[in-house]
Amino acid sequence: MVFQIPEPGGSKPENRFEFELKSKTYSIPKAEYLSSDASKFLEDMSTGKISDVGFTEYIRILFFKAEPKLPKALFEGLSRDQLTALRDAWYAASKVTTGESSASESS
Known part of the structure; x- marks a missing residue:
């Protein structure tokens, strides 16, 4: 029997983070279900393969x-603190931690 690849986990409602902007609800996959x-993109940013684009653009x-x-115009006009709050809420819903670098583990 041929293995059938399942639908991506990020397409399931329980694996998505919902947010509201201008009275409309949007959603993105939680971090553990990213495409x-x-x-x-996250890996390339963290390893320096992509130059720092600044927090807002990131x-x-x-x-x-x-x-x-x-x-495409969804975030136009939002301030840094609004984007930070959105990112933090997404992290919290995703149960993501920033972790500890290998250098700090030995100190």
Whole structure:
């Protein structure tokens, strides 16, 4: 029997993070269910393969890679503190921690 690849976990409602902006609800996959494109972006940013684009642009790129169907103008006009709050809420819903670097583990 041929193995059938299951639907991605990020497509299931329970694996998505919902947020509201301007009275409309949007959602993106929680961090553990990101697409390979979004995961690669995170990895490339953390390893320096992509130059630092700045915090605001980082959040925009990450969310659009996580959910390409988001309206391109969605985050226009949002301040840094609003984007930080959105990122933090997404992290919390995703149960993501920043972890500890290998250098700090030995100190």
